Amino acid sequence: MTRTVSIFGATGSIGQNTLDLIRRDRGAYRVVALTGGRNVAQLARDAREFNAEIAVTAHEDGLSALRDALSGTGIAAAAGAGALLEAADRPADWIMSAIVGAAGLAPGFRALHHGTTLALANKESLVTAGPLLMAKAKEQGARILPVDSEHSAVFQALVGEDMAAVERIIITASGGALRDWPLERLRYATLQDASAHPNWEMGQRITIDSASMFNKALELIETHEYFGVVPEKIDTVIHPQSIIHALVGFHDGALMAHLGAPDMRHAIGYALHWPDRAALPVDRIDLARIATLDFQAPDTARFPALRLAREVMAAGGHAGAVFNAAKEVALDHFIAGSIGFMDMAPLVEATLDVMSREFRLEGAIETLDTVLQTDHLARIRAAEQASQLQEKRA
Numbered sequence: 001m002t003r004t005v006s007i008f009g010a011t012g013s014i015g016q017n018t019l020d021l022i023r024r025d026r027g028a029y030r031v032v033a034l035t036g037g038r039n040v041a042q043l044a045r046d047a048r049e050f051n052a053e054i055a056v057t058a059h060e061d062g063l064s065a066l067r068d069a070l071s072g073t074g075i076a077a078a079a080g081a082g083a084l085l086e087a088a089d090r091p092a093d094w095i096m097s098a099i100v101g102a103a104g105l106a107p108g109f110r111a112l113h114h115g116t117t118l119a120l121a122n123k124e125s126l127v128t129a130g131p132l133l134m135a136k137a138k139e140q141g142a143r144i145l146p147v148d149s150e151h152s153a154v155f156q157a158l159v160g161e162d163m164a165a166v167e168r169i170i171i172t173a174s175g176g177a178l179r180d181w182p183l184e185r186l187r188y189a190t191l192q193d194a195s196a197h198p199n200w201e202m203g204q205r206i207t208i209d210s211a212s213m214f215n216k217a218l219e220l221i222e223t224h225e226y227f228g229v230v231p232e233k234i235d236t237v238i239h240p241q242s243i244i245h246a247l248v249g250f251h252d253g254a255l256m257a258h259l260g261a262p263d264m265r266h267a268i269g270y271a272l273h274w275p276d277r278a279a280l281p282v283d284r285i286d287l288a289r290i291a292t293l294d295f296q297a298p299d300t301a302r303f304p305a306l307r308l309a310r311e312v313m314a315a316g317g318h319a320g321a322v323f324n325a326a327k328e329v330a331l332d333h334f335i336a337g338s339i340g341f342m343d344m345a346p347l348v349e350a351t352l353d354v355m356s357r358e359f360r361l362e363g364a365i366e367t368l369d370t371v372l373q374t375d376h377l378a379r380i381r382a383a384e385q386a387s388q389l390q391e392k393r394a
């Protein structure tokens, strides 16, 4: 039986890895929607190859190029935020949420309306609106499957286990490109320094977030929201080889670890075939060749994002939306060269401070709209913080 699939963020790193798995078993799937951003040529190529029903670019100004590239194929073309939501309304058995940033939240949330299986790579969705998303899935009979290597690892380690027996969850961190840099040197880290990941090939934004450990900060929150485990039971450890992705500790003292090659097709494939375990084209691990697995505690002085994640989890409510939005703005400014590497965390912290003085961030999230409004306002406040930082520097 063919399964229908849609991929949001198809042109990105996760999207392309997803298409790679689908391509290998072409007859088993029918592609409904593929979406992308600026990379219209890639989107059109993929839509043609997989004979998608519809291709959507997030940017209205890309529509005519997309239409031209698809002319004569019968594949529908659309553009803009509304078109992304309409694409999410098209029923599909399995939907990959792999847009980067908070932009992925609304389409993923919408897809849950028709009780689908949502493979969630977009961790920002859980950070900004975790309780809302999880409740929506439950209400609609939809299923969210984690597509982050650590969270897929935890999910797999929990198969057949009782959550009441879980004592702790440890997600590993490679430490990113600047893991061993001293604090004085981190201040001068350039975009190029931060953009080279030692183990994983990923989109540029998450690669830089790995170097600042903002990615791990998001993932701590993601763990809390997805597995419903209190923050005190969640920890991270630096593991430079990226072979163990996560460990679950039980109340008998046992630690169940998940090991695998650093290849996202592991987590994507697990979510694609769940609850089955299908053969996957990933490297096999040769433990004797690897010889050693190292671990060290993360340094929160050099990587303050981890401390901020704890504060965000303690606050709950809309703190996650502010944290993520401010982080996205800080990252934009770092990429543009207008703030330094070590300015990102103070910018995020200052935004959290300002926003929590303006609003009560704690308390239940009621609707997607309040999350989106918080996100919008946090971006404005974060941009103000960035200008202040630049003035100070000048």
Ligand code: NAD
Residues within 6 Å of the ligand: 008, 009, 010, 011, 012, 013, 014, 015, 035, 036, 037, 038, 039, 058, 097, 098, 099, 100, 101, 103, 104, 121, 122, 123, 124, 147, 148, 149, 200, 201, 202, 203, 204, 205, 206, 264
């Ligand atoms: P990427 O930058 O390679 O791709 C992002 C995709 O989103 C592209 O298709 C892009 O066109 C689209 N996009 C960008 N901005 C958009 C917008 N405003 N509106 C709509 N679409 C937009 O990113 P990635 O590395 O594939 O990461 C995607 C998501 O998966 C992120 O949430 C990331 O944190 C998560 N993730 C990635 C990896 C990885 O190995 N790459 C691992 C774990 C989790």
Ligand code: MG
Residues within 6 Å of the ligand: 148, 149, 150, 219
């Ligand atoms: Mg991860």
